Amino acid sequence: MRARRSAGDRRRTRRRLGSAAVLLGALASTAGAYAVFATASGASDTTSSAADIAAGRQLFENSCITCHGANLEGVEGRGVSLVGTGGAAVYFQVSTGRMPLAQQGAYAERKPAKYSEKEIEQLAAYVQHYGGGPDIPQGELKGPDSSIADGGTLFRLNCASCHGATFHGAPLSAGKVAPSLWEATDKQIYTAMLSGPESMPVFTDNEITPQQKRAIIAYVQTLKASQDPGGHGIDRIGPVSEAIVIWVVGVGALMGFILWIGAKTG
Ligand code: HEC
Numbered sequence: 520m521r522a523r524r525s526a527g528d529r530r531r532t533r534r535r536l537g538s539a540a541v542l543l544g545a546l547a548s549t550a551g552a553y554a555v556f557a558t559a560s561g562a563s564d565t566t567s568s569a570a571d572i573a574a575g576r577q578l579f580e581n582s583c584i585t586c587h588g589a590n591l592e593g594v595e596g597r598g599v600s601l602v603g604t605g606g607a608a609v610y611f612q613v614s615t616g617r618m619p620l621a622q623q624g625a626y627a628e629r630k631p632a633k634y635s636e637k638e639i640e641q642l643a644a645y646v647q648h649y650g651g652g653p654d655i656p657q658g659e660l661k662g663p664d665s666s667i668a669d670g671g672t673l674f675r676l677n678c679a680s681c682h683g684a685t686f687h688g689a690p691l692s693a694g695k696v697a698p699s700l701w702e703a704t705d706k707q708i709y710t711a712m713l714s715g716p717e718s719m720p721v722f723t724d725n726e727i728t729p730q731q732k733r734a735i736i737a738y739v740q741t742l743k744a745s746q747d748p749g750g751h752g753i754d755r756i757g758p759v760s761e762a763i764v765i766w767v768v769g770v771g772a773l774m775g776f777i778l779w780i781g782a783k784t785g
């Protein structure tokens with residue numbers, strides 16, 4: 520009787536340890552996957568290194584130098600000076616596919632980007648390092664939900680006259696167009712405000728504070744999301760990693776619970 524019970528106990532203990540090991544394995548692999556995710560999405564938050572600047576120089580020499588010059592000074596009749604334009608302008612221009620300009624005199628319109636996010640950051644780091652100016656903003660660029668109403672007021676005051684109340688864009692004078700904002704990411708909206716492409720004014724941090732810029736982004740992106748279910752999913756890595764954190768924490772809690780049940784019934 521006693522021997523049988525202790526054999527049963529051992530079996531139970533083994534079973535318990537077995538399921539704990541399976542859960543531990545699952546937990547470890549999710550944690551690993553999350554770590555990979557976190558470094559991939561957080562890479563833009565690191566300050567640019569000498570290696571990034573050197574890589575940016577290489578890219579610049581390959582595809583920008585003919586129009587913008589070896590010292591960012593611009594080339595007469597080809598491209599403007601980039602001294603003082605800053606990394607934000609480079610991010611905006613290259614991530615929206617406007618640069619590199621295909622041919623002289625062509626209107627720089629939105630196209631698929633020619634470079635990866637990493638390469639764009641390297642180009643921006645190079646121009647920022649040698650030319651100075653407003654840099655690429657870091658961290659969360661979309662304000663909290665509580666800022667949406669303020670963002671709406673600011674948008675109507677500063678942006679709607681050109682881009683329209685529903686961001687679909689509108690013709691401007693002299694055959695120019697204020698484009699639709701429907702494809703723009705948080706970072707593109709922010710860097711557009713910082714750099715004022717073409718006939719768009721620059722909105723310095725004195726005119727529209729960083730907090731107000733984030734409120735405008737919250738307003739634009741929230742309104743877009745509410746009217747466009749299912750679209751524009753690719754750049755939203757944030758909620759994905761949040762879900763993974765919740766999952767990892769959840770599995771941990773579940774494992775603790777199972778061990779606790781095991782201890783109670785065993
Ligand atoms: C064929 C010539 C040409 C090439 C190549 C080119 N650009 Fe430009 N770039 C221009 C012209 C012209 C403008 C100004 C007109 C405009 O914005 O449409 C400009 C504007 C810019 C601006 C905005 C400047 C400002 O004051 O806001 C940035 C930033 C920029 N280019 C970066 C780049 C980068 C980075 C590359 C390489 C990846 C590149 N350009 C390649 C011609 C060129």
Ligand code: HEC
Nearest residue numbers: 615629677678681696697698703707708711716717718719
């Ligand atoms: C005077 C008119 C004008 C005003 C005001 C204006 N913009 Fe623009 N905006 C433009 C023009 C013109 C472009 C296109 C520039 C180009 O193609 O190089 C543009 C481009 C943009 C883009 C890039 C869209 C894309 O996906 O290609 C964004 C984002 C943007 N503006 C946001 C804003 C925000 C936010 C405000 C208000 C804080 C604002 N703009 C105010 C004229 C304006």
